[in-house]
């Protein structure tokens with residue numbers, strides 16, 4: 719099922735919210751592809767995108783946290799490292815087994831969890847903190 723970006727996911731920093739919206743779009747297009755039974759063809763493309771995305775997007779957030787001396791920075795960054803690790807694992811599964819059905823399921827679950835747990839809770843908590851600094 720598609721997950722739509724709503725204000726519940728808003729961090730309040732334009733650049734970050736645009737990057738999050740892009741992640742939602744990518745996730746939803748994988749879901750669409752799955753409905754058309756083309757998910758396995760697209761999963762490699764999503765993992766390629768995410769490989770670059772996590773590096774630049776996490777850097778943006780982490781430099782914001784450093785600039786504003788965010789007290790939750792360490793815990794937040796450790797979630798980033800966990801997700802980056804999950805992606806590396808998925809990537810190596812892809813390299814070893816190819817785009818299997820299992821890989822597709824694991825990728826879906828991992829990204830969905832990221833959207834509804836990290837963005838919805840951890841990133842919006844950072845956003846709320848940043849609002850108090852303005």
Ligand SMILES: [Fe+2]
Pocket residue numbers: 779794798836840841
């Ligand atoms: Fe984050």
